[in-house]
Amino acid sequence: MASCGFVLLAIEVLGERSVGQARILEGVITGIGFIGGGAILKAGTTTHGTATAASILNTGVVGAAVGFGYYDIGFVLALANFLVLFGLGRLKTEGKEAGDGPD
Numbered sequence: 001m002a003s004c005g006f007v008l009l010a011i012e013v014l015g016e017r018s019v020g021q022a023r024i025l026e027g028v029i030t031g032i033g034f035i036g037g038g039a040i041l042k043a044g045t046t047t048h049g050t051a052t053a054a055s056i057l058n059t060g061v062v063g064a065a066v067g068f069g070y071y072d073i074g075f076v077l078a079l080a081n082f083l084v085l086f087g088l089g090r091l092k093t094e095g096k097e098a099g100d101g102p103d
Helices: 002-014 020-038 050-067 071-097
Strands: 041-043 046-048
Touching: 002 020, 002 050, 020 050, 050 071
Parallel strands: none
Antiparallel strands: 041 046
8 A cells, every 4th residue: 555655646746757756666666675675584594484575575566556557457466466375375284284394
């Protein structure tokens, strides 16, 4: 929602076809990347949270797409994000049930 809000605010303040919108979008991408980077944790030789970080970045892109009025792109990205996370969650659960990897 915040990404969508930033984009809508940029359109309102800077105009619909302003070059300054690129700076706003750049700031949104940088901020979301920073938050996503914080979701990645390393413990010994394993790394956790990469799917979460990618999902956070994708959610920001969905918000920006909706803010710019590209509802179809936002919907496809949101659906893809859901399907990937759902599929990864099922694979992770099935792996634990089969005794693969640590609990």
